[in-house]
Amino acid sequence: MEIKFKVKKLKPIFIVIIAIFAGLWAIRSYNASRFHVEKETRFMMDTYVTIYAVGPKAVILKAIELALNRMQEIDIKFNSLNPKSPVYAFNHTLESVSDKEIINLIRKALKISEESHGAFDITIAPLAELWGFYSKEYYLPASQEIKDCLVSVGYKYLSLDAGRLTGTREGVKIDLGGVAKGYAISEAIRVLKSNGVASALIDAGGDIYALGKKGSKLWKVGIKDPRGEGTLGYVEVEDLAVMGSGDYERFFIKDGKRYHHIFNPKTGYPTQGVQSVILIYPDPVLAQAWTKIPFIMGPEKGLRRLEEIPDMEAIIITESGKILYSSGLKHSLNFIKEAENTGRQ
Amino acid sequence: MKNFQRKETGRDFYQTTRFDLVFIGLTLLVSIVSFWVIHKRFQPSSGPSAVCIYQKDKLLEESGLGKDKIIAILDGKMQLEVKDGKIRVLNTDCPHHICKNMGWIKYNDETIVCVPNQVLVEIKSKGPAIIDAVAY
Numbered sequence: 001m002e003i004k005f006k007v008k009k010l011k012p013i014f015i016v017i018i019a020i021f022a023g024l025w026a027i028r029s030y031n032a033s034r035f036h037v038e039k040e041t042r043f044m045m046d047t048y049v050t051i052y053a054v055g056p057k058a059v060i061l062k063a064i065e066l067a068l069n070r071m072q073e074i075d076i077k078f079n080s081l082n083p084k085s086p087v088y089a090f091n092h093t094l095e096s097v098s099d100k101e102i103i104n105l106i107r108k109a110l111k112i113s114e115e116s117h118g119a120f121d122i123t124i125a126p127l128a129e130l131w132g133f134y135s136k137e138y139y140l141p142a143s144q145e146i147k148d149c150l151v152s153v154g155y156k157y158l159s160l161d162a163g164r165l166t167g168t169r170e171g172v173k174i175d176l177g178g179v180a181k182g183y184a185i186s187e188a189i190r191v192l193k194s195n196g197v198a199s200a201l202i203d204a205g206g207d208i209y210a211l212g213k214k215g216s217k218l219w220k221v222g223i224k225d226p227r228g229e230g231t232l233g234y235v236e237v238e239d240l241a242v243m244g245s246g247d248y249e250r251f252f253i254k255d256g257k258r259y260h261h262i263f264n265p266k267t268g269y270p271t272q273g274v275q276s277v278i279l280i281y282p283d284p285v286l287a288q289a290w291t292k293i294p295f296i297m298g299p300e301k302g303l304r305r306l307e308e309i310p311d312m313e314a315i316i317i318t319e320s321g322k323i324l325y326s327s328g329l330k331h332s333l334n335f336i337k338e339a340e341n342t343g344r345q
Numbered sequence: 346m347k348n349f350q351r352k353e354t355g356r357d358f359y360q361t362t363r364f365d366l367v368f369i370g371l372t373l374l375v376s377i378v379s380f381w382v383i384h385k386r387f388q389p390s391s392g393p394s395a396v397c398i399y400q401k402d403k404l405l406e407e408s409g410l411g412k413d414k415i416i417a418i419l420d421g422k423m424q425l426e427v428k429d430g431k432i433r434v435l436n437t438d439c440p441h442h443i444c445k446n447m448g449w450i451k452y453n454d455e456t457i458v459c460v461p462n463q464v465l466v467e468i469k470s471k472g473p474a475i476i477d478a479v480a481y
Contacts, residue, residue, distance in 0.1 A: 011360070011361045012359050014365075021376075043463055047460060048460070048465060050456075136440035136441060137440075201477055201478055203478040205458065207480065208480050214477065219478075220477050221476070221479070222452065222476040222478070222480065223481075224479050224481035225448075226481075230431070230449060230451055231452070231479055234476050242480040244480045244481045246481055248446050250441055251446070
């Protein structure tokens with residue numbers, strides 16, 4: 001039985017439509033392979049690290065594993081509390097450090113100390129120890145104890161000569177926690193790239209790096225509200241680090257006063273006046289280190305100093321909850337609009 | 346070629362038959378339903394639907410966030426509070442209380458981590474994440 005219709009060309013039109021759909025399906029399948037997302041989380045560096053990567057499954061799974069392995073290597077090597085680390089040996093036996101990788105990072109850290117006039121300092125380890133941030137038994141020291149401790153605090157008591165680090169004053173100790181996570185992130189990015197990954201997001205306990213784009217879109221990184229709930233908003237980034245420091249990460253409260261883990265190397269006390277700092281910058285090592293500067297210099301002066309660094313954008317939330325941000329962010333961030341709407345600016 | 350086919354089959358290949366009609370109708374129906382399902386699935390999520398709590402990659406608990414409650418894990422060493430579609434660590438036995446200090450989370454893929462207890466609390470929404478990660 002055959003039915004003849006007035007529109008006899010219906011079938012060829014349909015074949016063309018099917019062909020188009022088949023083509024689109026093939027493109028979609030190709031994109032599904034190309035934009036496949038995998039993630040893996042591991043505990044390290046006293047926090048968790050999650051790497052999301054986009055790409056063909058076999059490629060990204062291998063790359064994520066290698067990148068996390070590399071971060072774990074760095075965690076062991078640079079951790080001043082790990083007896084296997086040359087940094088631990090330096091702090092406990094005054095053994096000089098000659099490891100090339102550690103020396104290179106210390107050189108970078110000392111340059112930041114110079115540029116920030118000592119606001120950033122890797123020799124604050126004795127202070128963190130005194131206040132109980134290493135033993136996890138918090139302690140409010142007497143002012144004389146702090147004065148005694150400050151005798152061995154100062155980046156100028158370190159000497160880098162012929163690729164060897166030595167201390168020039170008794171009791172000087174280093175803590176690379178202010179740069180090591182940034183370095184681990186930069187190394188993870190290098191490993192991901194060398195293994196064929198062009199799109200990834202690293203979340204190292206709230207310190208983020210966005211490699212490439214997420215498909216055709218930018219990565220969206222939220223900014224945590226330091227005292228409130230959830231996020232203030234988000235920034236959209238590509239090939240940028242979004243690094244944060246806050247007085248809410250490690251702290252204790254004694255007699256109604258908050259004592260946190262970011263110290264002023266001049267006074268020996270935890271800083272006051274700033275709740276959190278978020279920096280957006282291509283180099284995660286520099287971004288991590290410079291997040292400490294507004295805490296020590298104060299919000300306004302700190303922001304002015306950060307604005308002197310080309311391409312560096314900053315968001316500073318002061319003790320009173322006021323949000324300061326660098327001029328480059330004025331019209332580009334979603335959270336700024338939200339903050340203005342809620343009268344927090 | 347066309348003439349040859351006509352000779353072989355005795356009918357015009359391009360002529361629409363009843364079978365063609367049914368096939369076209371079914372294909373259109375499947376296409377429309379598929380489009381609707383995909384569209385619904387990839388809508389940005391309006392709110393969190395669940396939270397997953399892991400310890401060392403092992404799923405300890407999965408729970409909806411629609412109802413206010415207290416979730417106790419690790420024999421009560423850690424308590425989590427669910428309220429208004431958000432979750433936070435209410436009490437914990439870890440020394441630094443960093444997980445407790447992280448406050449509330451509510452967006453898809455947002456996490457709270459307790460390193461000493463090796464616990465990861467992660468929001469799971471039905472749709473894609475509004476935010477990919479949170480800096481702090």
